[in-house]
Amino acid sequence: LFQFSRGRKDLVQQKKLLRDYRDFEQYEEIAKATQDPEMQRSVRIIEAYFDLPKRIEQLRRCAVASELDATVTLTTAHKAKGLEWDFVGLYDDFSADPLAPEIDRASRDDELNLLYVSVTRAMQILAVNSLVIDIMQRYKDLHGSQTISQTAR
Incomplete structure (x- = not known):
């Protein structure tokens, strides 16, 4: 979803995302219209962390x-x-x-x-x-x- 939000469709791992939504803006609109909590949470995370992939990689390196x-x-x-x-x-x-x-x-x-x-x-x-x-x-x-x-x- 992060890659999708940045317009990097070639890096999107879940291809269903590409089939279901024309772009991230549409994803955001649907999240708001449906009040879907998971979608809304994902949008908030992406908005809050411009460096999300780096942060996820840091967490993975620290995992036991x-x-x-x-x-x-x-x-x-x-x-x-x-x-x-x-x-x-x-x-x-x-x-x-x-x-x-x-x-x-x-x-x-x-x-x-x-x-x-x-x-x-x-x-x-x-x-x-x-x-x-x-x-x-x-x-x-x-x-x-x-x-x-x-x-x-």
Whole structure:
């Protein structure tokens, strides 16, 4: 997708991309129109990192075969199910706000469940992301600080 965004169609590995979209601008338009979270995330990453291939290559050089040899584990919330670490930091790349008014009930439940899985992977320290902070703030605004204190006990 990065090569596609730079007009280097000969370097695009997934040829389906070339068949489905005339150019990267059309890909961006469809991502926006459909609100597809994966497409939107990929567009944000490409916009944020002009040197993305170099960064990916750096990550590959630092990768180890066994997680036991790793200092840091970079994973997705889906792949983290059932695993635990002393320290977990959540990144701001969750696909949707589970409490957004336009989200349907099934999607809301899926997103909340994924968020739950993510925050419960930490054994000692959890560094929350802006989505979790926002949800906590909305809960506090709705229920007041006294309820939060009682719930935390």
